[in-house]
Amino acid sequence: MLHVLILLGRLLAEANTPLPDASDQAVLFIKRSGVVLDESCPSGDAGVDAGMPDGGLDAGPADAGVTDAGIADAGIPDAGGSCEPTDAITMVVQPTLGPIVGGSRVALLYVTPARPVVTTDTKDVFGELATVTAPQIEIERVEIQDRALGTQCASYGCSFGAPSSSYEPSPWTPPVLADAGLGDGGLTIETVGPYSIVRAQPADPQQLATWLTQLGYEYTQGDLDAVAPYIALGWHVVAVRVENPSPLGRRLTPLSFTWAGSEIRVPAALGAAPGATETSLTVYIAAERRYELPDAIVPFAMSTSYGNMGFLTRNEVLVDPTRPGFTDPIASAIACVGSYGCEYREIEVVEQRVYVPQIVACDEGIGCCNSRKRFRADLGMVAVAVAFVLRRPRRRGQRR
Numbered sequence: 001m002l003h004v005l006i007l008l009g010r011l012l013a014e015a016n017t018p019l020p021d022a023s024d025q026a027v028l029f030i031k032r033s034g035v036v037l038d039e040s041c042p043s044g045d046a047g048v049d050a051g052m053p054d055g056g057l058d059a060g061p062a063d064a065g066v067t068d069a070g071i072a073d074a075g076i077p078d079a080g081g082s083c084e085p086t087d088a089i090t091m092v093v094q095p096t097l098g099p100i101v102g103g104s105r106v107a108l109l110y111v112t113p114a115r116p117v118v119t120t121d122t123k124d125v126f127g128e129l130a131t132v133t134a135p136q137i138e139i140e141r142v143e144i145q146d147r148a149l150g151t152q153c154a155s156y157g158c159s160f161g162a163p164s165s166s167y168e169p170s171p172w173t174p175p176v177l178a179d180a181g182l183g184d185g186g187l188t189i190e191t192v193g194p195y196s197i198v199r200a201q202p203a204d205p206q207q208l209a210t211w212l213t214q215l216g217y218e219y220t221q222g223d224l225d226a227v228a229p230y231i232a233l234g235w236h237v238v239a240v241r242v243e244n245p246s247p248l249g250r251r252l253t254p255l256s257f258t259w260a261g262s263e264i265r266v267p268a269a270l271g272a273a274p275g276a277t278e279t280s281l282t283v284y285i286a287a288e289r290r291y292e293l294p295d296a297i298v299p300f301a302m303s304t305s306y307g308n309m310g311f312l313t314r315n316e317v318l319v320d321p322t323r324p325g326f327t328d329p330i331a332s333a334i335a336c337v338g339s340y341g342c343e344y345r346e347i348e349v350v351e352q353r354v355y356v357p358q359i360v361a362c363d364e365g366i367g368c369c370n371s372r373k374r375f376r377a378d379l380g381m382v383a384v385a386v387a388f389v390l391r392r393p394r395r396r397g398q399r400r
Helices: 125-132 205-215 221-232 377-399
Strands: 010-014 026-035 086-093 105-112 117-120 136-153 189-192 195-200 236-243 255-260 279-287 297-303 311-319 347-360
Touching (some): 010 221, 105 221, 105 255, 117 189, 117 195, 125 311, 205 221, 205 236
Parallel strands (some): 136 347
Antiparallel strands (some): 010 105, 026 086, 086 255, 105 236, 117 255, 189 195, 279 311
16 A cells, blocks of 8 residues: 655645545656747747636536636736747656545645646656666676586687676657646636646735635645745645546556746655655656756666757655755756766666586687587597508508
8 A cells, every 4th residue: 555645746635535545756857948838829839728618627516616706816816928938847747546535536736936837648658767767787697517418618718708788778758848828827727638727826825725725625734834835935836636436546647737947846845744754756857968966866867869858867866855845956967068978877787597518628728619529639640550550461461
């Protein structure tokens, strides 16, 4: 069983619904450049909302009283966009969620530095990343001598046991920025793939509490305290409603949040919880060069595609969710010329045991590499001479 351990978000439930087990072990950041996030622009890269209605929630008692008009008056500012191309950061998450009791619904709270474009992806993003960044496997042949297989001459100067590579990384391209938009502001409920989302910029924790109450979700003071440092920084909050009527747990559809900016910051303090301890997190970064987080172990850093997002770095970090938000780890670019000195892939040597005939000593100067017995030239000459001597008298007798 999993535990309620969402490092990069807050897990909330509807009233009288126990929290399901949940976890997230990986996140992908994509550093983009020259994109337009406002769907109202004539040539915006982010596209439009594809006709998605503001509502889109399934019918049910839980939706009662949560109308656009009922929550839009909370004082949340409207969205603001720009038609100028800008730098942007995409954060991709994919939590694993256990079964939800009674088929009720839960919500995940995420934070972003600016109002984000929210999209989904049907691909197994993190499965692909794990495969591409896996260690390079090298096979090391180890010969074990077995007398039952015969003998072979000592192979001086011959090469045995040299590692051979059996793995090559596959090319990988970051997901494109799908058609979506920043929305029309306020606390509008929107449908994005299998989710219902609300984007807002609360002025303080109390305004967030009012918003969550109107949406019908229970929360604790710990939830408000975890989000408070980000609210103080002017960040936005995104509530993602998840439905799971299945009795089995599942890995959710990947969610992408894209906002204007260039800083790659892991919002680890959002997962703060009583008794929380350091937890391992895999952070993938696709950018124009290698980016590392403080104190991270980097088992993979290589170019996997062309363009300004073609360099992929895998960071393994220990996240301490008890630290305040302003100490979140921030990635830094590693200075190097092109990919020289930046590329690295962890190598895993696998020992392959092979049984071979027993090696026996060869005469000096032989250095043979096979199991044939050597023909002694000097003994051969003696044998020929003896045969010649023995045959001569016999031939003389025949002449008489």
